[in-house]
Amino acid sequence: MSAKKKTFEDSISRLKEISDLLEDEETGLDESIKLYEEGVKLAKKCYSTLADAELKIKELKADIEKDFE
Amino acid sequence: MDLFSQYEESVLTVSEITDSVKKLIESSFSGLKIVGEISNFKAHFSGHWYFTLKDANAQISCTMWKGNNSRIFFTPQDGMKVIVNGNITVYPPRGNYQVDVKTMSVAGEGELQAAFERLKKKLSSEGLFDDEYKKEIPEFPNKIGIVTAIDSAAFKDMISVASRRFPLVEFLVASSRVQGEGAAEEITKNIQLLDSREDIDVIIIGRGGGSLEDLWAFNEEIVARAVFDCNTPIISGVGHEIDFSIADFAADLRAPTPTAAMELATPDQAEIFGFINDFSYTSTNNIISIINYHKESVGNIISSYGFRAYDSVIKSKAQNLDNIIYRIQKSTEQLIDKYNNVLEQNKNLLESHNVEKILKKGFVLVKQDEKYILRAKNFDKDKKTKLKFHDNEIKIN
Numbered sequence: 380m381s382a383k384k385k386t387f388e389d390s391i392s393r394l395k396e397i398s399d400l401l402e403d404e405e406t407g408l409d410e411s412i413k414l415y416e417e418g419v420k421l422a423k424k425c426y427s428t429l430a431d432a433e434l435k436i437k438e439l440k441a442d443i444e445k446d447f448e
Numbered sequence: 449m450d451l452f453s454q455y456e457e458s459v460l461t462v463s464e465i466t467d468s469v470k471k472l473i474e475s476s477f478s479g480l481k482i483v484g485e486i487s488n489f490k491a492h493f494s495g496h497w498y499f500t501l502k503d504a505n506a507q508i509s510c511t512m513w514k515g516n517n518s519r520i521f522f523t524p525q526d527g528m529k530v531i532v533n534g535n536i537t538v539y540p541p542r543g544n545y546q547v548d549v550k551t552m553s554v555a556g557e558g559e560l561q562a563a564f565e566r567l568k569k570k571l572s573s574e575g576l577f578d579d580e581y582k583k584e585i586p587e588f589p590n591k592i593g594i595v596t597a598i599d600s601a602a603f604k605d606m607i608s609v610a611s612r613r614f615p616l617v618e619f620l621v622a623s624s625r626v627q628g629e630g631a632a633e634e635i636t637k638n639i640q641l642l643d644s645r646e647d648i649d650v651i652i653i654g655r656g657g658g659s660l661e662d663l664w665a666f667n668e669e670i671v672a673r674a675v676f677d678c679n680t681p682i683i684s685g686v687g688h689e690i691d692f693s694i695a696d697f698a699a700d701l702r703a704p705t706p707t708a709a710m711e712l713a714t715p716d717q718a719e720i721f722g723f724i725n726d727f728s729y730t731s732t733n734n735i736i737s738i739i740n741y742h743k744e745s746v747g748n749i750i751s752s753y754g755f756r757a758y759d760s761v762i763k764s765k766a767q768n769l770d771n772i773i774y775r776i777q778k779s780t781e782q783l784i785d786k787y788n789n790v791l792e793q794n795k796n797l798l799e800s801h802n803v804e805k806i807l808k809k810g811f812v813l814v815k816q817d818e819k820y821i822l823r824a825k826n827f828d829k830d831k832k833t834k835l836k837f838h839d840n841e842i843k844i845n
Contacts, residue, residue, distance in 0.1 A: 387616060388588040391588065391723070394723070394724070394727055397731070398727050398731060401730075401731050401734040402730075402734060408738060408742045411734075411735055411738045412735065412739075415731055415734075415735040418727060422724045422727050422728055425720070425724055426721065426724050428616065429615075429717050429720060432616040433615055434610060434617065434618075434619070435617075435619065436607065436619045436621065437618070437619065437620050438620075438622075438623060439621060439622040439638075439641065439642065440623075
């Protein structure tokens with residue numbers, strides 16, 4: 380579960396980073412094209428992850444987790 | 449002897465007199481209501497309470513047993529003015545009397561407010577509210593722990609806020625009573641329980657609006673301390689906007705309401721979608737302009753003097769080459785033509801030489817219609833005829 384969080388949070392921050400790099404004039408053409416491809420993939424992934432997400436609710440009872448309806 | 453026995457009859461043991469006092473007092477003072485200020489309050493680990501009630505001129509010891517004090521919504525504080533209900537009891541081992549308190553209430557709402565201020569001042573001076581201890585709330589929580597009543601409207605509101613804003617999140621709900629007896633203890637326990645887990649990114653404690661009495665659990669010292677000691681970032685959202693609780697001050701972030709707490713704990717997916725769309729738009733524009741920029745650079749290089757000079761060198765060389773090839777071709781053709789002529793002339797000469805030789809020997813060629821007649825049967829006596837001798841031609845007919 381923690382991996383999923385990392386992926387989403389990391390994806391968003393990577394996307395921000397790519398966005399900045401693409402605005403940076405120092406970034407070369409080859410690098411820019413690679414970054415752009417990576418960014419488009421990431422953006423699609425983040426979009427669908429969030430669009431498909433459903434809230435998960437569990438109740439903590441003492442030390443037992445119970446599904447809450 | 450008489451004196452002695454007389455004396456003996458009037459002598460009471462400590463136990464006897466205490467017993468008499470006990471009976472007298474306990475039958476005279478029951479069902480009392482006493483108002484006074486609490487001092488020396490002690491909550492024993494057994495669950496019983498011991499304190500003194502006092503006013504300007506007097507004081508009286510009080511006890512409140514666990515079974516009775518568990519029904520009180522607030523924890524008494526020194527200085528708090530309360531009204532207690534109970535009986536006077538005598539405790540023979542100590543020879544003192546005390547109030548056996550059955551119920552307790554604050555002597556007016558102002559007392560709670562005063563208690564609130566006292567605790568706030570105390571904890572503030574201890575540094576529990578200092579900014580330097582405030583932990584940062586994570587931007588993208590994976591799992592949120594919630595301490596509230598699971599069947600409350602506040603909980604439902606929080607869930608609906610979360611599903612609208614960030615449905616990627618998971619909740620672990622430690623359902624608690626949020627008002628009345630035992631609420632503060634349950635909230636405290638649940639904060640500690642959630643904090644002991646590794647997977648909780650942020651904890652929200654809260655409840656909906658109510659009177660100061662309803663919200664009191666969040667003004668209890670044990671709750672404030674649990675909030676302060678919590679290693680997981682904690683957001684407090686208690687009551688309405690105007691309600692401040694001690695827990696709010698101790699929390700890493702204070703939200704005016706439970707739903708506001710959820711808003712502070714979750715990113716807004718509309719913003720994330722906006723960011724993603726923005727990214728797609730601006731980054732596409734950026735990459736297009738980057739490519740165009742490089743295209744332009746390449747174009748500039750190609751049309752630079754160096755490239756053009758090189759090109760014209762090639763072109764003039766090519767032209768020279770073409771000229772040379774043309775000239776070679778031309779002269780070769782002329783040469784061939786010339787030799788062909790010579791050859792032709794020689795050939796004619798050669799042929800003519802052969803016929804001449806034969807004619808000189810006395811032969812004659814007969815010609816009709818400009819053709820040499822080679823056979824007698826082809827000769828036509830009526831036609832014009834030419835006779836070719838080696839020296840001349842003569843016409844006959």
